Amino acid sequence: MLRVAVVEDETEYRGLIQEMVGRYAKEYDLQIQTTAFPDGRELVQNYHKFDILLMDIEMPHLNGMEAAQKIRELDKEVVIVFITNMAQYAIKGYEVDALDFILKPLNYYTFSMRFTRAVGRVKNREGKRICLNLPDGAKFLDSREIYYVEIHNRMLHYHTKAGVFTIRGALKDVQEELEDWHFAKCNQCYLVNLKYVSEIRKNIAVVSGDELEISRRNRPAFLSAVVDFLGGLMQEREEGNDE
Numbered sequence: 001m002l003r004v005a006v007v008e009d010e011t012e013y014r015g016l017i018q019e020m021v022g023r024y025a026k027e028y029d030l031q032i033q034t035t036a037f038p039d040g041r042e043l044v045q046n047y048h049k050f051d052i053l054l055m056d057i058e059m060p061h062l063n064g065m066e067a068a069q070k071i072r073e074l075d076k077e078v079v080i081v082f083i084t085n086m087a088q089y090a091i092k093g094y095e096v097d098a099l100d101f102i103l104k105p106l107n108y109y110t111f112s113m114r115f116t117r118a119v120g121r122v123k124n125r126e127g128k129r130i131c132l133n134l135p136d137g138a139k140f141l142d143s144r145e146i147y148y149v150e151i152h153n154r155m156l157h158y159h160t161k162a163g164v165f166t167i168r169g170a171l172k173d174v175q176e177e178l179e180d181w182h183f184a185k186c187n188q189c190y191l192v193n194l195k196y197v198s199e200i201r202k203n204i205a206v207v208s209g210d211e212l213e214i215s216r217r218n219r220p221a222f223l224s225a226v227v228d229f230l231g232g233l234m235q236e237r238e239e240g241n242d243e
Contacts, residue, residue: 083132187215
């Protein structure tokens, strides 16, 4: 479940933002718990762990920028998105590692694009927890620690930082489970964590030092997934350099 805080002193906008979050949750089939605060001081005084902060800047008592500075002392990971009609605050936002800004007046299309980015940041940070039923008991894996998954004779081999773990299963099911965490098939036998692709040459993908064949059938979709993944990384790096 995603935990979202909406921090806005104007009652109308506070309600509108909550409505947009609710609409987004229904459209993308997400469980989102929303907590509303009328100003930054209330947020800081009653802060508990959130995944995303949607916060106005111009507020009484404690403005959004000051509140964000105090929150960063408590929580280094929460994703901050400012909602404001003051574009000049964008530069200051980088001081508190704000992911994005949404300018008022709000429209749902722009909101959903920015919120998707925030949700993606949360997912990338957390990874996905996977349970493998091994002969000697359950083994929990973090998707971020998986290099690739191989299938051979109906057995799945999870190649990870901690070693190789094998269970019976179908690669299709693993692909569906990990589709939102930057995994893609380079052929019918390998599902690759794009984070660990270090090189592509002709029909070979080098994944954590292992050379995996890229099939003709999977090549277009796999290369497209790699480009999309690298494009997202480049965008984040450019934002970091702008800071």
